[in-house]
Structures are given as structure tokens and as C-alpha cells.
Amino acid sequence: MGSSKIIRTIAQKLFPFIMLFGFYLISNGHLSPGGGFQGGVVLGTAIILLALSHGIEQTEKIFKSRWLNMLEKLGILTLIFLGFLGIFFGYSFLGNFLPLGRPGQITSGGLMLPFNIAIGIKVAAGVSAIFYALIKYRGEI
Amino acid sequence: MSIHIPILIIILPLLAAFLVLLTRKYKIVLAAVSIITSIVFTLTLSSRVLSNDKITYHLGGWRGPLGVSLVIDGLGFFFSLIALGLGLLVIIYSIPEKRYSRTYYFLLLVSLSSMIGVIYTADIFNMYVFYELLSLAVYLLIAYPKTGVTLRASFSYLIMGGVGLSFFLLGVGFLYAMTGTLDIFHIAERLPAAFNSSMQMVIMSFVLIATGMGIKIAVFPLHGWLPDAHSMAPSPVSALLSGVTVKIGIYCLIRVVYTAFSAEMFFLINSHNILMVLGVVSLLFGASMALAQKDLKRLLAYSTINQLGVVLIGLGIGTEMGLTGALFHVLNHAIMKSTLFFCAGIMITETGTREVKGLSGFGRQQPAITFAFIVASLGMIGIPPVNGFASKWLICLAAVEAGYTILVVIILVASAISAAYYFRVIQVLFSNPPEQNHIPAHEEGQVIHKGNLFRVLPIYILAAGCLLLGIVPALGISLAKPAVSLLLSYVVP
Amino acid sequence: MNPVNISLLVFMIGLYGVMSKNNLIKKIMGLTIMNGSIVLFFISIGYRKGGLAPILEKGTTGGIPTTIFVDPLPQALMLTAIVIGISVTALALALIVKIYSKYKTLDIQQLSKER
């Protein structure tokens, strides 16, 4: 699975910018349009772009599917754990126990930033895991 | 800590589901322990719920229509006990099968906890989300053996279920457009005003939600997915599907119809007549289709459509006795149908065939299992010492009381038909085994020894439950009583 | 014809696709169309004439805003519904891939003939 050199180079150069955009969407989810899911999908497409241009074997050396599965479980366990922390600090489940901060700043919103990060990582791992599973299937088609 | 019990009941199995994926050794222990914990937590609430109290929990501290809240009342308690109890037995039943990997227990736990989520939530959109989670887990459980027929059955269920839940969501959209809120109890307060201004839209949202749930319950014209899905799935999953998952659809229908579209609207739209007609049609259809089946599990699947018709008739009558009968029949059908599917699983693995004909001689080899099968099928027919009789009797009495004598005749005819097909199976069980010995072609799994305790224990428990509820029906009725009084308090203005 | 009516029409088109097409992938496309129409429906019932996207300006301290905003709740609900639609579609496509490798056909009538 190899593409032409132009495509490989451009994909390689674009990859960090797409990742950066994804992280921006995730971390600014409570301030501007965007959020964990959208940013996670952008991160996932960055991985998919690498896989399409460099071949799945090359990409799997960097983004191992075992790690991706692990990250996915970790994201959800983090979410549930944050929910339980709400109970622990005397609020109800998923209650916000962090200070709200000044509106408009990145620290405002309390639990939203950790939620967004956990969702973003989970969705990025999930989208790329779906892509891996579909592209690696070598059944008789 | 005690105020957090409602969310813990839902979230502990969910957490255990993800922990199951991380361990290899302790998957069964983890699954069983989490479900047992949830049952214990549910039982601690019983004294408050059975005295007609309502337990409310606000998630994230946002009350009422702003956020999502959980409400446990008599109805939810009743259904959640059925779901959790049968879920535990299904887990026990699937212990001996070695090919069930971590993914199986993960999906089982997710589906059980999402059932509880559907039952306890007071927010109609949250109900949709949980229902979709339940459906996804169930599609995968059906497709678990990954053979051609299971994949096909799973796919057709996916298509039908997707359409049904889309209808449900569109109905939710109409409700939101009319009332501006998503909390069921809040919707119930505001719907009368909306009804006066735009009657057509209320009726339309009712029709959409009822159609969506009708697909999930498999009432007659929308039943197409059920026989395949329920018969092709692995036996424990079939028991879960027929016993509990279908009941969740009934729960949603009851909750939406009685709580949200409550009071005068329910009778103005004449929805009880609609329910009754649908019940009669699917009763007769299921009975007559089951008569023609050669495959044992397919016969049981059509029998589910038949019995759900009885439940719908009871709901449609709408008097106190009818509702009690319907809810009691939900409990009875859950117990009886899972007994039958568990027994069918053992029969299929031991004799190596799914055909009814191939079962001959089984009754002499394993009298205990056969006895449980006969008890449960007598309950399905409605013969006195077993529980099915009590609930059918209640529904018939309610029908006579409400003046629908024709319904009694129809239920009796359907019972006669179901007697025909169940007695056919029982007769085959006791007939002489054929001359040539077939080689048992096991249901895609390893051979499980006859007297495996984990296999027979759930069957004995459930059969004992059938007899107990049949002899002392007051037990089940007292469990259904708070739910019925709750439903009636919504209907009578 | 406003977007509410159009979304109902599109819903029906999706339903037609699911019901009448024989190809499994076309059925899934119908399901996706239904999902999309529901998104359109929810967004359009939350619309207010002249309303802006519900994002406050940076530096506000809250209180009653001077501009009109559209109803933010349906938009938040639809984020959830879109993700669920994606999940169902992904699962259905995986099932289709598996079914095709078993039966070598995607036509539902030929599938129902095979055992």
C-alpha cells in the first residue's frame, strides 16, 4: 500500500496541524463551537490520513491498536471516575466539584475541560479503531 | 451514601462491564457480583417504594426540567426487579459455556444496566439514549456466534429497531415542540394546555411514539424481526430477549401513555381501544403461527408474540383489575419464557437438533428438565396450578367486568391453540426415541455434561417460581399493586 | 414549506428507502437519511426568528443578554443523536461486511432464500 511521494509528504506535513486543530477544538469546547466529540473526530481523521497515505502497517507501528483500545477504555473509565468524584466531594453523580473560574477563560467551566479531554481521547481512539478494523479485514470480498 | 443508591444501581454494572474487559480470570465473578449488588441496592429501596413513595435523584444536582433526574416508583421498581433477577440467572446459565468470552459478559452487563437506565430515568430523551444503548448491545449479543443466520437476524433487527427508535425520537421532538421540556412528569403537567391549542400534534406524537415502541414490542404488523432474532440467538440470550428486553418496550409504552399522555387525553384519543385491537390481532397471529412451526425455538418465539397480545389486552382494558393482570402477566411471562428457553437450550445441546421431531426420547433421559419444561408450558397455556393461569384469569375477569365478553372468548381460543402446540412438543418429548442414533451436532459449542449445576439451577429456581406464583398469586399481585395504583392515579383526573 | 415540513418529508423519503430497497447498504442509507431528517427537525423547532448561535460574548458576566439566541437545548440533544446515528451505521456496516463474506450477496431477497 503505497501512495505517491507528493501525497506522503503533504500528509506528513499536514498531520501535526490537524492534530493541533483537534486539540484546539477539544480544549476550547466550552468557549467556542467544538468540543470533545468533534475534536476527537478530527484527531481520528489525522490518524486515518496517515494510514491512507503511508499504509496501515507503517501507521500501526506508531499508533498501535492495542494502545488505542486501552486509551478508549481509559477515557470512559475516567468519565465514570470523575462522576464518582462528584459523589465523593458531596455533590451528586457527575456534579461539578471544581471552581468555575472567570467566564471566557480556559479554566472556566469546572469539570468541562476534563470531560472534553476524556471524550476527545476516547473518540479519537474509537474512530481510528473502527477504521483499523474495517481496513484490516481480509475476508473474502 | 444512601441517597445515591438510584444511580449506583445503574452505574455499578456499567463500571463492572468495563472492568470485565480488563480482566480475563474474574469476568464471571465480577459480572455476578455487580448484578447481585444492584439487586441488594434495589431491595433496600423496597420498603419505601412499596408504601407508594417516590424516590427522586437529580443527576449533577440539576433539578426538574433542567437536567436529567431519576425517579423510582412502583412501576419502575417492579420492572427493574424482573430485569435484574432474570439477568443474574442468565449470567449463571452461561457460566459453563467456555466460548463466551469477555465481550459476551461485557455486552450482557451493558444491556442489563441500560435496561435499568431506561426504567429509572424520568427524562424522555435520556430514555431514547439508553434504549439505543440497549439495542446496540442486544444486536451484538444476537450476532455473537457470528454464523450466517445470526448475522442476518441481527441485521434485520437492527434495521427495524433503528426505524422504531427514529419514530420514537421524532415523537419526542413533537413533544418538545409542544411543551418545551423533556421531563416526563413535567410534560404531563403541560400537555393538557398543548392539547387544547393543537390537538393534532398531540395525537401525532402519540402515534409516532406508539409505532416506535410497537416495533420494539413486535405487535402484529411490525413483528417481522422477532422470530428470527429470538430463535437464532444463543439460548441464554434468547431467554434475556424474550424475558426482559421485550418487556422494556412495554414499560416505555406504559410510561409514556399513562404518565405523559395521562388523564382525559388517554381516553379521548381512544388509545385503549387501539391497544386492545393490536393485542387481539397479535394474540391470534402469534398463536396460529406458532402452530405451524417445526423449529422449537421459533415456536417459542412466536409464542412470545401470542403472550404479549394478552398483556396488551390487559393494558387496553385499563381498569384496576386489568392493569394488575397485565403487569402480573408480564412477570409471569418473563419467568415462564426464560424457563422454556433455558430448557430448550439444554434440549438442543443434548439432542443435537433444533427440530421438535428430534426431541423424542428426551423426557426419559432427563425427567427433571422435562418436568420444568412441562410446568412452564402449562403456565403458558393457562392451566390452574401454574402462574400463567392466575394472570390470564385476572385479565378475563377484568374483561367481563368492563363489558368486553368477546375478549374472553378470544383469549380462550388462543389458549386452546397454544395448548395444541405445547402438547405437541410434550408428546414428542415422551415418545420413543428413533431407531438410528444421530450424532449430536451441538449448538456451535462444546459438550456440556448433563447435570451441570449452573445449567440446571436457574431452571429449577424459575420452575419453582412458576409453581409458587401459581399457588400463591398474592405474592406477585402485591408486587404489582403499587404500580397499578400509580397508573390509576395518573388516569383518573 | 418551512424546514419543519421539509424535515418530515425527508423522514418519509428515508422510510421509503428502508422499506422498499432490496440492497442492504441502501437500507442503511435510508436509516441515515431518517437520522439526518430528525436532526433538521430538532434544529428547526428550536429556531427563533433572528436568533444567533447560543454562544455568549467573551467577557460577559451573565444576566439577561441583549441579543436573541436560539434555543440551545435541541442543539445539545442533536449532538448526542448524531453520535448515536454514527454508532448504529458503523455497526450495521460491519455486519454487512460479515454477511457479504458469508453469502456473497447483498440482495435481501436472495439472502432470504439461503439457509
Place this chain on the structure above:
Amino acid sequence: MFKEMKKVFFIIIILAMAILFILSADIEYGNPKNLDAANYYIEQGLYDTGAINLVASIYLGYRAYDTLIETIVLFVAVAGVVFCLRGKR
């Protein structure tokens, strides 16, 4: 022949249903009726959750439970896709 008849039949049914739906959906576009909850979100969302993106304040604040379940739905779908497609070729 039979196939075409079926399709035409379906089209007629769907058109009839669509016309029925559209006639009965008398939603006033651009002028929702019950706005008290929406107005509460717009006025109090910033105080309650601290996010200036009000959609995010509902998605991750008021209704974070939905979001948690939705993430689990995606997880189950991913697990299902991987489960279906792995194994023997």
C-alpha cells in the same frame, strides 16, 4: 412486474403519510411557544456552569449524563465492529 407494483404502492403510502404529517404539523416556524426552559438556560447557564458556549453548558453541564451514555454507545459500537471483523480470515 410485481416488483414495480410494490414500489409504486410504497410510494403512494409514503406520500399519503407525508401529506398527513405535514398538514397536521402546525408548528409556527421561528416562533417556539414554550421558551421558559430555553430562557433559563440562556440567562442562567453562565452562572450555573461557567461556560460561555451554552450548547456545551447543556451538553456537559446540565445533561452530562446523556453525554456519558452516548460515549458508552460509541464504545459499544466500536467494540462490536472490532468483534465482528476480527478472527479468522
